[in-house]
């Protein structure tokens with residue numbers, strides 16, 4: 001298990017947006033279509049991608065926020081733009097990631113005849129293609145994932161929205177991802193990889209999320225743990241680490257293919 005440096009740059013702001021969008025998707029229908037519509041849902045079918053479906057969703061939300069933050073900048077003059085710290089520069093500076101500022105870029109671009117708006121979009125395009133930007137995105141997505149992955153209530157709501165979308169999206173037979181589907185167009189059950197199992201076991205602190213039974217084997221060796229799909233595969237759930245939780249054998253058997261409200265009980269730190 002590797003460690004990860006958390007700088008918490010506006011992490012709660014991002015996670016709050018990721019959460020509110022899922023809470024009420026209606027105002028974002030058009031925006032979300034770019035995430036999961038027009039055949040894009042196929043990206044979410046490959047079982048247990050380490051860059052999980054939740055990572056992809058956070059990534060999408062952050063991209064949209066960057067786009068929104070840059071709106072209206074084109075109305076400023078070149079002189080004003082040269083002294084302005086854009087949101088993206090602020091984020092890169094915060095994480096101490098070296099990059100080219102707009103005024104540095106202008107010097108190397110040597111093109112001041114263009115309209116400010118065109119220059120800006122060229123600059124942002126170059127930035128978005130840079131290694132600095134990939135590092136920044138990786139950092140921001142991981143930070144937000146860390147917070148959201150602990151929130152089972154959010155995970156359930158997120159996976160329920162995914163399942164509803166999966167239900168209306170038809171994955172075409174020629175799509176290479178169709179191999180992951182059963183005849184009824186739900187996902188085939190696959191073996192849960194060790195890394196995903198471990199993540200869920202430690203997140204849920206070795207306890208059944210429904211009845212709180214200890215499943216670590218420390219206190220009672222007869223309690224076996226099961227890794228359960230929060231939204232069952234039969235109800236269009238995904239094979240994604242964000243859709244897993246720990247259950248004991250008894251709870252798992254009585255849950256079966258049903259959708260249960262996931263537990264919102266957490267053990268206090270002290």
Ligand SMILES: [Zn+2]
Nearest residue numbers: 208211248251
């Ligand atoms: Zn249980």
